[in-house]
Amino acid sequence: MEKNSDKGYIAILGWSLGAIEAAENFDRRYVVVAPAWAEDYARENGIPFIPWNFERLNERSMEIAETLQERGVDISVPLFEETVEWAGAINSVLQKNPRLHGQAVLFRDKSLMKRRAQLGGIRVGIFEEAHDRADIVRFLKRVNQTLLKLEGDTNDPIHLKAFDKAGCLGHRVVRNAEDVDSIADEEFPILMESHLDGWEFAVEAWVHDGKIAFLNISEYVTLGYSVFVPATQELEKWRPRITEEVEKLIETFDIQFGQIHPEYFVTNDGTLYFGEVAYRPPGFKCFELIERAYGFNAYQASMLVFDPKATAEEVSEFFPEPVTGATGCAGCFGVYPRQRVVSELQVPPETQQHPYFEYHELPSPLETKVTKRTAFGTHWGLVFFCGEKPEEMRDLLKAQEALDFYV
Numbered sequence: 001m002e003k004n005s006d007k008g009y010i011a012i013l014g015w016s017l018g019a020i021e022a023a024e025n026f027d028r029r030y031v032v033v034a035p036a037w038a039e040d041y042a043r044e045n046g047i048p049f050i051p052w053n054f055e056r057l058n059e060r061s062m063e064i065a066e067t068l069q070e071r072g073v074d075i076s077v078p079l080f081e082e083t084v085e086w087a088g089a090i091n092s093v094l095q096k097n098p099r100l101h102g103q104a105v106l107f108r109d110k111s112l113m114k115r116r117a118q119l120g121g122i123r124v125g126i127f128e129e130a131h132d133r134a135d136i137v138r139f140l141k142r143v144n145q146t147l148l149k150l151e152g153d154t155n156d157p158i159h160l161k162a163f164d165k166a167g168c169l170g171h172r173v174v175r176n177a178e179d180v181d182s183i184a185d186e187e188f189p190i191l192m193e194s195h196l197d198g199w200e201f202a203v204e205a206w207v208h209d210g211k212i213a214f215l216n217i218s219e220y221v222t223l224g225y226s227v228f229v230p231a232t233q234e235l236e237k238w239r240p241r242i243t244e245e246v247e248k249l250i251e252t253f254d255i256q257f258g259q260i261h262p263e264y265f266v267t268n269d270g271t272l273y274f275g276e277v278a279y280r281p282p283g284f285k286c287f288e289l290i291e292r293a294y295g296f297n298a299y300q301a302s303m304l305v306f307d308p309k310a311t312a313e314e315v316s317e318f319f320p321e322p323v324t325g326a327t328g329c330a331g332c333f334g335v336y337p338r339q340r341v342v343s344e345l346q347v348p349p350e351t352q353q354h355p356y357f358e359y360h361e362l363p364s365p366l367e368t369k370v371t372k373r374t375a376f377g378t379h380w381g382l383v384f385f386c387g388e389k390p391e392e393m394r395d396l397l398k399a400q401e402a403l404d405f406y407v
Contacts, residue, residue, distance in 0.1 A: 003029045008307030011068050014079035022299035065093035077306045078280045107279040110191045120252025122274045126194040133180045139192045159193045196273050198265035208305045210256050214319035226397035227284050228331025229293050230323050232390040245272045259302040292330035329390045333400040334379030337370045342406040356387035
């Protein structure tokens with residue numbers, strides 16, 4: 001698509017073919033900043049490219065911001081958790097606003113994030129940092145003592161999460177002291193949280209000029225396994241309360257632009273608890289699900305709201321109405337082998353023959369032995385569905401958990 005030099009010049013931080021295709025078909029100039037291993041592919045395909053190592057911020061960190069500034073780039077857009085702090089550092093230079101880097105640190109450090117949320121009057125569970133296994137055992141005991149558990153009662157679980165990893169990576173559930181023994185030394189420090197009873201869900205919100213431009217509610221069927229959009233009426237009825245909480249989050253974290261991905265728990269009485277918030281696209285290809293359901297490209301949406309030259313009218317015209325603007329319901333299921341030894345991929349006929357089934361991205365097994373998961377981890381691949389009724393989508397995704405895709 002022809003680029004409009006009156007609109008913002010975007011730097012995309014991280015390598016994603018979906019995001020690059022979206023940028024190619026958008027009216028903004030762009031450049032991809034990604035590791036050097038992608039440079040040959042970018043050159044062969046005419047993709048504007050700057051190689052950069054995102055492993056750590058160091059004394060050369062200012063170099064990439066100065067390079068982009070010299071090119072006339074207006075803003076950088078992070079695609080992955082590992083590039084969020086880089087985007088904050090770069091944008092603090094490009095936008096001449098040093099606070100943007102400090103804000104990005106809050107998005108990266110789950111402990112600081114929760115403390116900032118508390119300062120803003122946002123409800124969170126009990127949390128602490130653990131520096132060794134003894135800290136975890138003490139926290140488990142204190143939480144259950146607070147819940148008035150007696151000798152012999154089953155413990156309420158606690159959750160362990162890495163400070164700065166995306167999604168379920170590094171997420172463990174601990175119910176007793178024995179569960180702590182398998183945690184490796186290199187996983188510390190760890191964030192510890194009390195268990196929150198409630199319905200967990202996610203939000204994708206695009207923010208422009210400090211206000212919500214579009215808010216999607218993604219419904220989890222089972223965390224780490226399945227998600228779909230738009231949500232069922234049962235969850236959508238909480239939209240006014242959810243919108244209030246997201247507005248409070250925007251104010252607390254002083255978010256003026258960009259795309260956020262917060263997670264919440266809602267209890268039966270409508271109390272909302274804040275889980276965490278990310279300043280980048282969600283996992284499980286949720287952007288692709290949103291595009292399938294609503295028709296707009298979510299990567300382009302992010303470039304639009306990040307762009308300091310975007311107008312309120314342009315942003316308003318880009319987004320459809322939430323829920324009613326969707327042409328269907330799109331969902332996906334993350335497949336984990338249910339057997340310890342597998343030999344081939346075999347998609348169940350009840351999955352393939354269902355009218356909502358669209359396609360899958362499941363590879364053939366490279367090894368026969370399936371590694372036991374000690375924590376929530378990465379699925380082997382995704383199966384995609386699309387249909388009319390969110391309630392039927394929910395039941396369909398739940399049913400996939402009892403099926404074997406690898407035999």
